[in-house]
Amino acid sequence: xxxxxxxxxxxxxxxxxxxxxxxxxxxxxxxxxxxxxxxxxxxxxxxxxxxxxxxxxxxxxxxxxxxxxxxxxxxxxxxxxxxxxxxxxxxxxxxxxxxxxxxxxxxxxxxxxxxxxxxxxxxxxxxxxxxxxxxxxxxxxxxxxxxxxxxxxxxxxxxxxxxxxxxxxxxxxxxxxxxxxxxxxxxxxxxxxxxxxxxxxxxxxxxxxxxxxxxxxxxxxxxxxxxxxxxxxxxxxxxxxxxxxxxxxxxxxxxxxxxxxxxxxxxxxxxxxxxxxxxxxxxxxxxxxxxxxxxxxxxxxxxxxxxxxxxxxxxxxxxxxxxxxxxxxxxxxxxxxxxxxxxxxxxxxxxxxxxxxxxxxxxxxxxxxxxxxxxxxxxxxxxxxxx
DNA sequence: AAGGACTCCAACCGCAAACAA
DNA sequence: ATTGTTTGCGGTTGGAGTCCT
Numbered sequence: 001x002x003x004x005x006x007x008x009x010x011x012x013x014x015x016x017x018x019x020x021x022x023x024x025x026x027x028x029x030x031x032x033x034x035x036x037x038x039x040x041x042x043x044x045x046x047x048x049x050x051x052x053x054x055x056x057x058x059x060x061x062x063x064x065x066x067x068x069x070x071x072x073x074x075x076x077x078x079x080x081x082x083x084x085x086x087x088x089x090x091x092x093x094x095x096x097x098x099x100x101x102x103x104x105x106x107x108x109x110x111x112x113x114x115x116x117x118x119x120x121x122x123x124x125x126x127x128x129x130x131x132x133x134x135x136x137x138x139x140x141x142x143x144x145x146x147x148x149x150x151x152x153x154x155x156x157x158x159x160x161x162x163x164x165x166x167x168x169x170x171x172x173x174x175x176x177x178x179x180x181x182x183x184x185x186x187x188x189x190x191x192x193x194x195x196x197x198x199x200x201x202x203x204x205x206x207x208x209x210x211x212x213x214x215x216x217x218x219x220x221x222x223x224x225x226x227x228x229x230x231x232x233x234x235x236x237x238x239x240x241x242x243x244x245x246x247x248x249x250x251x252x253x254x255x256x257x258x259x260x261x262x263x264x265x266x267x268x269x270x271x272x273x274x275x276x277x278x279x280x281x282x283x284x285x286x287x288x289x290x291x292x293x294x295x296x297x298x299x300x301x302x303x304x305x306x307x308x309x310x311x312x313x314x315x316x317x318x319x320x321x322x323x324x325x326x327x328x329x330x331x332x333x334x335x336x337x338x339x340x341x342x343x344x345x346x347x348x349x350x351x352x353x354x355x356x357x358x359x360x361x362x363x364x365x366x367x368x369x370x371x372x373x374x375x376x377x378x379x380x381x382x383x384x385x386x387x
Numbered sequence: 388a389a390g391g392a393c394t395c396c397a398a399c400c401g402c403a404a405a406c407a408a
Numbered sequence: 409a410t411t412g413t414t415t416g417c418g419g420t421t422g423g424a425g426t427c428c429t
Contacts, residue, residue, distance in 0.1 A: 016397075016423090038414070054415075055398065090417060105418070106396050 013047045017056050021046060025053055026061055059102045066098025070107055078104060079112060083126040 013021075028044035034057065035043075037050035046053060059065075070078070074096055081092045089101035089108075096104065108123075116123040 014399075036414075050414085051400095052398075058416095059397075087418065101417075102397075109419095110395055 011047060012049050012052075014052070017060075021048070022056070022061060025057060029057060029061075059100045064098055065100065070099075074099065075112065078108065079126075082108065082112075086124075 024044050024046055037054045040050055041048045041053050085091050089105045093099055093101040093104050113123045
């Protein structure tokens with residue numbers, strides 16, 4: 001099945017197209033249609049190969065091509081489709097009217113891919129990068145296991161290997177956590193940690209709820225507004241301790257994952273004190289986040305939950321001060337150390353960000369939220385089931 | 388102001404599937 | 409069924425434009 005390369009004949013032009021060539025090509029196709037691409041250039045008076053003409057037409061000159069920057073909706077579609085289709089650019093392009101596979105491919109490689117890497121998301125698998133999960137787990141266990149000096153070395157090696165993907169905030173935090181172990185120091189909680197100022201500004205709950213809901217309308221965020229919510233599905237016989245015990249025994253149990261509000265207990269107070277009045281997490285999700293950092297779970301349970309929670313995982317525990325509790329792991333990933341990371345903030349809710357939030361900044365936030373919930377979509381579960 | 392580094396994207400290349408004879 | 413041709417696709421490259429020092 002030989003193939004004679006159509007472009008190897010002498011005298012055929014390569015490289016950028018001139019306006020005159022474009023004109024000739026457009027004129028010919030409008031008059032005759034493209035017909036056979038191989039014979040087109042000769043008929044149209046172009047010193048180009050048919051392949052080059054086809055590419056120029058389909059990627060640039062076609063009248064139905066939409067030019068200009070990608071909209072949020074288009075970006076959302078690309079990411080969503082890529083998580084299902086992979087690098088099937090033509091299949092993705094078929095779902096985006098006016099966009100070409102080449103354009104989408106370029107946009108993915110130059111913008112989206114980099115942004116995902118920045119957020120610690122593997123652009124191939126669309127999941128949290130394993131090395132970062134491992135770091136998360138190690139940091140957590142180092143916090144609550146004073147004898148894990150070998151793990152501290154491991155963490156430091158890991159940080160070293162991650163190179164440019166780790167920003168100064170993460171290094172500072174890791175150093176701080178490893179230096180000031182809560183169980184090995186006798187200082188008060190308030191002085192135990194030396195968290196960089198800009199880290200304290202990160203609030204994982206300032207998400208774009210509208211975007212989230214439009215992306216995954218069947219998932220309803222759980223709002224914890226009252227400790228005695230009458231929407232509670234927690235069995236009424238469960239008190240604080242029993243809730244914790246049940247969660248400890250079987251954190252993925254149906255009775256817990258179906259909880260939409262807290263038992264009437266100090267648990268909810270603790271959680272709300274940590275994250276504020278409006279929380280997007282169910283009690284079970286919140287518990288899982290706390291339990292995984294408190295070491296209540298074994299490694300399998302922990303990693304399962306951390307995987308499920310994805311971006312939602314927060315370093316929350318009664319022993320961790322609020323400024324750390326409010327911080328999601330991914331929010332520490334590589335960003336210019338001179339500017340606060342606004343991964344979870346909108347331009348209107350981020351109190352300490354500059355008012356001149358850029359389009360790219362908004363996309364960062366938008367993107368992160370989409371991935372947060374595209375994982376849920378992948379599991380085919382609703383918000384209360386995915387713990 | 389200069390030039391080196393970096394980014395972005397149009398265009399190219401090679402492969403394989405689809406089609407035609 | 410076989411062989412040659414066309415088309416489509418995804419990865420890669422080159423160079424223009426921009427940024428940084």
